[in-house]
Amino acid sequence: MATMTESEFKRFKTFIYDHAGIDLAPAKQVMVSSRLNRRLNHYQLATYAEYFELVMHPDNKQEFQEMVDLLTTNETYFFREPKHFDFLKEKVLKPWKGKDFRLWSAASSSGEEAYSIAMILAENLAGRPWQILGTDLSIKVLHKAYEAVYMMDRIELLDQHLMRKYCLKGVRAQENMFRISDKLRQRVRFKQLNLMKSLPPKIGTFDVIFLRNVLIYFDNETKKQVVERLIGALKPGGYFFISHSETLSRITEKLEMVQPSIYMKK
Secondary structure, three states: OOOOOHHHHHHHHHHHHHHHOOOOOHHHHHHHHHHHHHHHHHHOOOOHHHHHHHHOOOOOHHHHHHHHHHHHOOOOOOOOOHHHHHHHHHHHHOOOOOOOEEEEEOOOOOOHHHHHHHHHHHHHOOOOOEEEEEEEOOHHHHHHHHHOEEEHHHOOOOOHHHHHHHEEEOOHHHOOEEEEOHHHHOOEEEEEOOOOOOOOHHHOOEEEEEOOOOHHHOOHHHHHHHHHHHHOOEEEEEEEEOOOOOOOOOOOOOEEEEEOOEEEEO
16 A cells, blocks of 8 residues: 655645545544555556645546545444434424424435434324435435445444334345335435535525534534534524534534533524
């Protein structure tokens, strides 16, 4: 495997910060070199500097997106941080009196979060209209989310009742896999979106926004910009979820903490 120099790492670090707001710590140099090494092999390049020049060329937009995907993709699974789903069910959905419930999974990755939420909404909004928007910067993970086919090892926290009701188990060559049922998939829409840029005018407003396991990669200034941008799409009284490992302390005054990692728009 080619060795990534410190100066090469700094070029990728600066790029992904400017493009996606992700602040890569020096300890991530090994991870970055490991993820990009196969692309060097693919193009038979000797250095990461050569690869950087290649992806920055205007004619290589597909490889540019490939690099973004490799540097921004993170692991996820169904019903991660289950207390959030309990709160959504008990405190948000049970007293819900509105007409059309809209929820945004703003860093949806390969779709596990969005489909976990979809199961909760389907169970608790009984025939009432609802929809979920899932967005991510990575085209590759959005394609996986759209296909909605997952390995069985992603469902440790998935209740068996929900598994039987909303998932189709694979057979023969696909026996270790399952697919989300069509009745859920048709209620979840996925779209590429860069949280560092202005939101599309047609995105509308939401009753709940999930932005989990993203802020830990941002510095404070980037956190403020992203959170303020998303708050603009949250209805007054709407809920804003972040990861238990994250905080909005000193980030915004427009949200008030309901309990750790769960906020309400004033």
